[in-house]
Each structure stands twice: as structure tokens, then as C-alpha cells.
Amino acid sequence: MAEIGVRVGVAGDFEDVSELFGAAMMFDPSPNELGRQLFEPERALVATDGGEVVGTTRALTRDLSVPGGVVAAAHVTGVGVKATHRRRGVMSALITRQLREVPEAIAVLWASEPGIYGRFGYGAATWGTAYEVDLHRVGPPSVRIRPGELGELTADDALKELPPLLRSLQERRPGVSGRSELQWQRRLEDKKDDRHGKTARRILVHRDETGAIDGYALWRGKLNWGATGPASEVSLQELVALEPTAYKALWQHVLTLDLAATLEFEYAAVDEPLQQLVTTPTALNRRVNESLWLRVTDVARALEQRRYAVPVDLVLDVTDDLIPANAGRFQLTADGTTARCERTDDPADLTLSVTELGAIYLGGRTLAEFAATGRVTEHTPGAVATVTSAFTWPIAPVSIEVF
Ligand SMILES: CC(C)(COP(=O)(O)OP(=O)(O)OC[C@H]1O[C@@H](n2cnc3c(N)ncnc32)[C@H](O)[C@@H]1OP(=O)(O)O)[C@@H](O)C(=O)NCCC(=O)NCCS
Incomplete structure (x- = not known):
């Protein structure tokens, strides 16, 4: 490593960084003006070998819903x-270096x-559920759609209409990343190169009885014919619904499109309500995988930034090999509405590493799971159960986009 240096990025790195990341991930990058505007050079780190860019990492300035707030x-x-x-x-x-320098309390x-x-x-903090729905078997929700309830938007109108819905979703579910106007533009960008043989993106919306939009779905289709007839594919990218009526109507629409045989969706929650609404949940062909990984970079601040399901008052002994300021004992005291976390010399109730703390932070995994493999040491009987109850949350976290 002697010859390789690491420095903070500059605006002129954009092309090199895009090129390098594309080559590493095996896709041809198509850097454009929007990508350039989203590049935050001062939040990029660049490794160079004799002036050549040989490694990069970047951070985007965004917020995230966590139990009890958006941070x-x-x-x-x-x-x-x-x-x-x-x-x-x-x-x-x-x-x-990135983890030691980011100003946020979590990454x-x-x-x-x-x-x-x-x-x-980093701990895997959110399980995502991917569906590969067999549309001929699934039995979609049975709902009557009134005229005017479903419609479509152009991307320009969607840019104005959809952001408040995402913010409402953030108030309801942990794990959801917020979007600036530029990030919304990126989400709704519809470059031909990104379609991979599928149609242009459709923006489906649901309106309540007053005409207000209370749900939307982003999807594409792909014409396909099988030996026995039409076998088109629906590719659902995002579905956000604020009310049960919108949820059922949007899902029914995308599950019953003419000619379609399969629907793919990668961003369902583990407690996705859809499983109650179809007659054959096994036809959803669910696969669970890690989605959002979370790293606590400032223990005290991070633990004060979220809320807890039940009161908790105990001392956590945290180990952290990379960020020395995170290591040591912290008193966490919280009730339903407030949380305090500060250093203490009192004896610890349990010892855990920052990795487990990241994994349980969003309420999607329990400390009991890690205690079962010996990754947590309980010094006070009942401490694992208390942390498990306090850190869980009534609704599972979900990350609805790869960023
Ligand atoms: C993944 C990647 C960034 C690793 O870069 P690198 O400079 O080779 O990583 P390091 O040399 O610092 O490796 C550190 C450790 O991580 C391990 N590691 C690296 N890549 C790994 C991978 N893909 N899977 C599992 N372990 C990996 C290394 O074996 C090493 O372990 P060790 O310390 O026990 O020997 C690089 O291989 C790459 O660009 N891959 C393709 C693009 C990609 O997947 N990027 C990540 C996007 S989220």
C-alpha cells in the first residue's frame, strides 16, 4: 500500500470515479449532468496510484427513517x-477513513x-423480501375500482406530486431513505440504457375520494410469448400506499395486467401486508435477503436519535475496533418519548460490538438472535431481553431502493 494514497475527491474526479465504479461492477457507466450534480466531491474519497484513480467510495447526504424519527x-x-x-x-x-470522518451518527x-x-x-439491519410472482396462481386482492381511482402521471407531474407520499412513508416505517429534488429526478429518470428491453416506466397513482393522491407504483413491462401463449413480465420498482384502499387497488392493478405471467419486485418488507391479500401466498415466491446495512459511527448520538418500544435503563459495554471514541460503557436511559445515552463508569449490563448495535438499530433484528450465537455477553440477567424488547419496533424496516 506504500505507493497508494487516499485523498478527498474534487469535482473533476466525477468521470474517473464513475468509470472506475462501472468497471468494478461490470456495467458501462453513462455519466450525465444529473449524475454530476448528485456527485458530492467533498464526500468522496479517492485512492490513487501514481496519479491514477484506483479506488473510490462516496457518501450521499440523505436522511433515513429510524424508529421514532427521521435522521x-x-x-x-x-x-x-x-x-x-x-x-x-x-x-x-x-x-x-470514511467511517472515521462522516459527520452523521450512522452510515x-x-x-x-x-x-x-x-x-x-456494519450490521445487516434490514431484511428485504424479493417476489417472483406467478400471476396465474397467486389470486390477487379482490377489489372494485371506481372510475377515476387509478390514473397515470408524467414524470414531471410525479416530481411535484409524489415527494410528500415518501415522507409519509418515512413517518410510518424505519429504513426508508429520503430524497432531495435531485434524487427524485434520478429516481424518475428513464434512460433507454436502463430499460434492458422493458417498456418506459409507468407511474401509476391512486386517488382517494377527494382526488388526492394517496399511493403510487412505478413499474415497467416486457412483452414475452411462451409455448402456450402470452407470458409477459411486470417489473415493479416501487409501491407506496398510505391507506389500505390505495394499497389493495395498486397491488390488484399490477397483479392483473393483461398478458402478464410474472411480476418481479425486490423491495417488499418482511411483514408486507400483501401476503394476507392474495389467495396463494406461496405463489409470491418469496426470497429473503439482506438489504440495508447500518454502521453506528457515534454510539451516544445514534442511540439518542431513535425511540424505544419500552422503557430501558442499562449500561452497554460497546467494542469498536475502528472508531476508538465508540468503545466503552454507555448508560442508555429511555422511555417512550425521550432517550439519553452518555458515558459512564458503572458496571456493564451487557457487552456487544458495534456490529450488533448496527444490526438491531432499525428494529428489524433482535439482540436475542445475536445472544444465541454468543456474540453478546449478558452480565445482568434479563439485560438481553430488555434490549430486545426496547429496540424492536411495531413495524419492520424496509429499504425501498438501492442507492
Ligand atoms: C469489493 C472491493 C471493493 C474490495 O476491494 P479490495 O481493495 O480488494 O478490498 P481489501 O483489499 O481492502 O479487502 C479487505 C478484506 O475484505 C475481503 N473482501 C474483499 N472483497 C470481498 C468480497 N467481494 N467478498 C468477501 N470478502 C471480500 C478481502 O479478502 C480482505 O479480507 P482479509 O483482510 O481477510 O484478507 C473490490 O473487490 C471491488 O471493487 N469489487 C467489485 C465491485 C464491488 O462489489 N463493490 C462493492 C459495492 S457495494
Whole structure:
């Protein structure tokens, strides 16, 4: 590593960073003006070898819903190392520095492979559910749609109409990333290169009896014919519904499109209500995988930023190999509405590493799960049960987009 340096990015790095990440992930990048505007050079780190860019990591300034609130979270993305420079510690140098420098109390990312980020103290905090729905078997929700209830929007209108719905979803579910106007533009961008043989994106909306939009779905279709007839594919990208009527109508619509045989959706929650509404849930063909990984970068601030399901008052002994300021004992005292977390010299009720703290932070996993494999040491009987009850949340977290 002696010859490889790491520096903060500058605006002129945009092309090199895009090129390098595309090559590392095996896609041809098509950097455009929107991508350039979304690039935050001062939040990028660049590894160079004799002036050549050989590794990058970036952070996006976004917020994230957590139990009881919406907080700033560094959204880490674009992690890549040139194939000729792999396994020489370049990523480790980039990620370690990034974690020590981000101003937010938590960092989140989607991992290309689950083996990469645990060593840096990230915990898999959210399970995502992917569907590959057999539309001929599933038995969609049976609802009567009144005229005018469903319609479509142009991307320009969607940019104005949809942001409040995402903010409402953030108030209801942890794990949801907020979007600035530029990030909404990126979400609704519809470049031909991104379609992979599918149609242009459709923006379906549901309106309540007053005409207000209370749900939307983003989807594409792909014409296909099988040996026995039409076998088209529906690719659902995002479905947000604020009310049960909207939820049922939107799902019924996308599950009953003419000619379609399958529907793919990668971003369902583990407690997705759809499973109650179809007659054959097994035909959803569910697969559960890690989605959002979370790293606590400032223990006291992070634990004060969320709310707890039941009162808690105990001392956590946290270990952290990368961020020394996180290691040590913290008194966490919380009731339903307030939370305090500060350093203490009192004896610990339990010992855990920052990785477990990240995994349970959004309420999607329990400390009891980690105690069962010996990753948590309980010094006071009942401490694991108390933390498990306090950190869980009535609704599972979900991350609805890869960023
Ligand atoms: C993943 C990637 C960034 C790793 O970069 P790197 O510079 O080779 O990583 P390092 O040399 O710092 O590796 C540190 C450790 O992580 C391990 N590791 C690296 N990549 C890994 C992977 N894909 N899966 C599992 N472990 C991995 C290394 O073996 C090493 O372990 P060790 O310390 O026990 O030897 C790089 O290989 C890459 O760009 N891959 C393709 C793009 C990608 O997947 N990016 C991540 C997007 S989320």
C-alpha cells in the first residue's frame, strides 16, 4: 500500500470515479449532468496510484427513517477498486477513513456481497423480501375500482406530486431513505440504457375520494410469448400506499395486467401486508435477503436519535475496533418519548460490538438472535431481553431502493 494514497475527491474526479465504479461492477457507466450534480466531491474519497484513480467510495447526504424519527444518515455508495489493485487493502483504507470522518451518527449502504462490510462494523439491519410472482396462481386482492381511482402521471407531474407520499412513508416505517429534488429526478429518470428491453416506466397513482393522491407504483413491462401463449413480465420498482384502499387497488392493478405471467419486485418488507391479500401466498415466491446495512459511527448520538418500544435503563459495554471514541460503557436511559445515552463508569449490563448495535438499530433484528450465537455477553440477567424488547419496533424496516 506504500505507493497508494487516499485523498478527498474534487469535482473533476466525477468521470474517473464513475468509470472506475462501472468497471468494478461490470456495467458501462453513462455519466450525465444529473449524475454530476448528485456527485458530492467533498464526500468522496479517492485512492490513487501514481496519479491514477484506483479506488473510490462516496457518501450521499440523505436522511433515513429510524424508529421514532427521521435522521441524517451517510448513504455510502460507489465503493469500487480497480481489478488490478484488488486485495491490497485499498477498500479497507477507504472505508476506514470514511467511517472515521462522516459527520452523521450512522452510515448505511447496500452491499453487492454480504461478506464485505461486516469486518468494518456494519450490521445487516434490514431484511428485504424479493417476489417472483406467478400471476396465474397467486389470486390477487379482490377489489372494485371506481372510475377515476387509478390514473397515470408524467414524470414531471410525479416530481411535484409524489415527494410528500415518501415522507409519509418515512413517518410510518424505519429504513426508508429520503430524497432531495435531485434524487427524485434520478429516481424518475428513464434512460433507454436502463430499460434492458422493458417498456418506459409507468407511474401509476391512486386517488382517494377527494382526488388526492394517496399511493403510487412505478413499474415497467416486457412483452414475452411462451409455448402456450402470452407470458409477459411486470417489473415493479416501487409501491407506496398510505391507506389500505390505495394499497389493495395498486397491488390488484399490477397483479392483473393483461398478458402478464410474472411480476418481479425486490423491495417488499418482511411483514408486507400483501401476503394476507392474495389467495396463494406461496405463489409470491418469496426470497429473503439482506438489504440495508447500518454502521453506528457515534454510539451516544445514534442511540439518542431513535425511540424505544419500552422503557430501558442499562449500561452497554460497546467494542469498536475502528472508531476508538465508540468503545466503552454507555448508560442508555429511555422511555417512550425521550432517550439519553452518555458515558459512564458503572458496571456493564451487557457487552456487544458495534456490529450488533448496527444490526438491531432499525428494529428489524433482535439482540436475542445475536445472544444465541454468543456474540453478546449478558452480565445482568434479563439485560438481553430488555434490549430486545426496547429496540424492536411495531413495524419492520424496509429499504425501498438501492442507492
Ligand atoms: C469489493 C472491493 C471493493 C474490495 O476491494 P479490495 O481493495 O480488494 O478490498 P481489501 O483489499 O481492502 O479487502 C479487505 C478484506 O475484505 C475481503 N473482501 C474483499 N472483497 C470481498 C468480497 N467481494 N467478498 C468477501 N470478502 C471480500 C478481502 O479478502 C480482505 O479480507 P482479509 O483482510 O481477510 O484478507 C473490490 O473487490 C471491488 O471493487 N469489487 C467489485 C465491485 C464491488 O462489489 N463493490 C462493492 C459495492 S457495494
